[in-house]
Amino acid sequence: MLMYLARRTLLMIPTLLIISLLIFLIIKLPPGDYLTNQIAELRAQGETNAMERAEFLRTQYALDRSILEQYAIWMGFIPGPNGFSGLLQGDWGWSFEYNRPVGELIGDRLLMTAVINFFTILFIYIVAFPIGVYSATRQYSWGDYGFTLFGYIGLATPNFLLALVMLYYANIWFGVSIGGLVDPELIDAPWGWEKIQSMMIHMIVPVIVIGTSGTASMIRRLRANLLDELQKQYVTTARAKGLPPLRLLIKYPIRMALNPFIADIGNLLPSVVSGSVIVSVVMSLPTAGPMLLGALQSLDQYLAGSFLMFLALLTVVGMLISDVLLALLDPRIRLTGGQAK
Amino acid sequence: MTRLYYPLSRLWPDYLRAVAGLVICLGLVLFTALQSVIFALLVGLSLLFAWLGAMTLWRQQVGIELDASGVVRRNLWCERLGLGRWGLGRAVALRWLKVRAVDLRYYSTRRDRSEGWLQLTIEAEGGTLRVDSNLIGFPSLVEMAFAAAERNGVAIGETSRLNAGRVRAIQGNQP
Numbered sequence: 001m002l003m004y005l006a007r008r009t010l011l012m013i014p015t016l017l018i019i020s021l022l023i024f025l026i027i028k029l030p031p032g033d034y035l036t037n038q039i040a041e042l043r044a045q046g047e048t049n050a051m052e053r054a055e056f057l058r059t060q061y062a063l064d065r066s067i068l069e070q071y072a073i074w075m076g077f078i079p080g081p082n083g084f085s086g087l088l089q090g091d092w093g094w095s096f097e098y099n100r101p102v103g104e105l106i107g108d109r110l111l112m113t114a115v116i117n118f119f120t121i122l123f124i125y126i127v128a129f130p131i132g133v134y135s136a137t138r139q140y141s142w143g144d145y146g147f148t149l150f151g152y153i154g155l156a157t158p159n160f161l162l163a164l165v166m167l168y169y170a171n172i173w174f175g176v177s178i179g180g181l182v183d184p185e186l187i188d189a190p191w192g193w194e195k196i197q198s199m200m201i202h203m204i205v206p207v208i209v210i211g212t213s214g215t216a217s218m219i220r221r222l223r224a225n226l227l228d229e230l231q232k233q234y235v236t237t238a239r240a241k242g243l244p245p246l247r248l249l250i251k252y253p254i255r256m257a258l259n260p261f262i263a264d265i266g267n268l269l270p271s272v273v274s275g276s277v278i279v280s281v282v283m284s285l286p287t288a289g290p291m292l293l294g295a296l297q298s299l300d301q302y303l304a305g306s307f308l309m310f311l312a313l314l315t316v317v318g319m320l321i322s323d324v325l326l327a328l329l330d331p332r333i334r335l336t337g338g339q340a341k
Numbered sequence: 342m343t344r345l346y347y348p349l350s351r352l353w354p355d356y357l358r359a360v361a362g363l364v365i366c367l368g369l370v371l372f373t374a375l376q377s378v379i380f381a382l383l384v385g386l387s388l389l390f391a392w393l394g395a396m397t398l399w400r401q402q403v404g405i406e407l408d409a410s411g412v413v414r415r416n417l418w419c420e421r422l423g424l425g426r427w428g429l430g431r432a433v434a435l436r437w438l439k440v441r442a443v444d445l446r447y448y449s450t451r452r453d454r455s456e457g458w459l460q461l462t463i464e465a466e467g468g469t470l471r472v473d474s475n476l477i478g479f480p481s482l483v484e485m486a487f488a489a490a491e492r493n494g495v496a497i498g499e500t501s502r503l504n505a506g507r508v509r510a511i512q513g514n515q516p
């Protein structure tokens with residue numbers, strides 16, 4: 001297994017390096033930078049020393065260097081104006097818009113995002129698993145049709161629309177305040193039981209909204225996979241030999257049908273961070289998504305770059321976890337597509 | 342008696358992987374700050390690649406002797422250097438009659454599970470033997486191990502059976 005891990009990890013490191021370069025180049029693609037926009041604003045306001053100030057800031061943040069040099073400074077490969085201080089040294093850079101270190105800025109946001117994501121993934125698995133199994137074992141029943149319809153509605157409904165509808169009814173029926181993750185009067189309050197309780201209540205709507213489409217697609221995949229397994233000969237043999245249906249289901253086909261759950265971890269981790277951007281904007285959630293959107297719009301390159309790098313890291317680590325789990329769960333040969341050595 | 346071994350032609354990709362991994366990780370370590378998480382992570386990965394290199398070296402010196410009575414794994418370099426006196430590189434001799442468990446797993450680093458390798462584990466009185474499909478003569482060893490397990494009434498997992506049935510198909514007509 002360690003040999004597998006070593007070989008698999010080797011693919012991960014160059015991937016991350018290439019992704020970091022692509023992220024930086026893409027962020028730098030739009031003409032100008034954050035400071036150029038700021039200078040234009042300062043000039044419009046009649047500030048006379050805007051150019052001098054801009055030059056000072058450009059030198060301070062190495063924006064006067066070439067793109068590759070800026071990339072190398074951001075990564076920590078070469079010393080910048082403040083010496084070696086890049087991602088490799090644990091320095092996420094400086095946010096021009098918020099005028100604060102990126103690491104300090106995104107800490108709370110990432111924590112909130114992680115909490116919401118954790119509950120969303122839990123929601124997806126808890127809802128999708130029993131429904132998927134029921135739909136497959138009771139194929140073409142009324143229940144199966146009902147859940148299939150629910151699945152298609154979940155896939156087809158835009159998240160932001162569902163968010164608006166649920167926010168409205170949560171407010172009307174349960175008195176939950178609109179937007180945010182806690183009641184407005186508790187935003188600046190220190191963490192305590194009351195604030196945690198308020199956060200848990202406010203989290204129900206975003207978790208359902210973000211999790212609905214993921215749940216729907218997971219149900220469809222689990223159903224299809226389990227149906228394939230249930231039609232195999234070993235299931236017929238086990239039934240013929242008198243194995244109780246539930247025991248047969250749990251012991252063999254479900255284990256095989258679990259593969260999409262595990263294979264999906266790699267896609268699930270980043271998609272619940274980046275995929276919830278619009279929902280977070282609509283629901284005013286203090287998560288990473290809206291801040292990433294703002295950073296991209298204002299060309300706040302280090303903030304946007306660090307966020308995107310974090311998403312890339314989540315994707316690559318998620319893929320690694322799912323691959324390792326799949327290798328443990330399903331060590332069968334595939335004869336399609338290639339050969340074993 | 343048949344002698345099986347790992348040819349260098351099948352091991353050099355692993356040497357290359359170990360070297361590439363070490364160069365990248367140790368190269369990045371030079372830029373990181375001591376006592377940071379990234380430093381610890383990169384050092385950990387460097388150790389993983391060093392281990393891969395060491396295991397590949399170890400596989401290169403292994404010699405497997407296969408006959409009707411059992412299988413023996415010799416550590417040829419250790420024997421030549423006389424390291425056995427210090428308990429290093431002890432040979433593992435397994436008799437087919439004493440086989441307790443056989444497992445054949447498939448690993449692939451590709452998403453479509455193509456181009457992977459098999460790992461055979463044989464447990465018997467006297468120790469455990471673990472070899473992978475880069476070994477010349479691997480299909481013969483798999484056949485004999487599975488035949489021994491069946492003779493001894495050892496339960497073999499469904500996955501192992503499936504993989505064993507496909508060893509010849511993916512390995513061509515290798516002995």
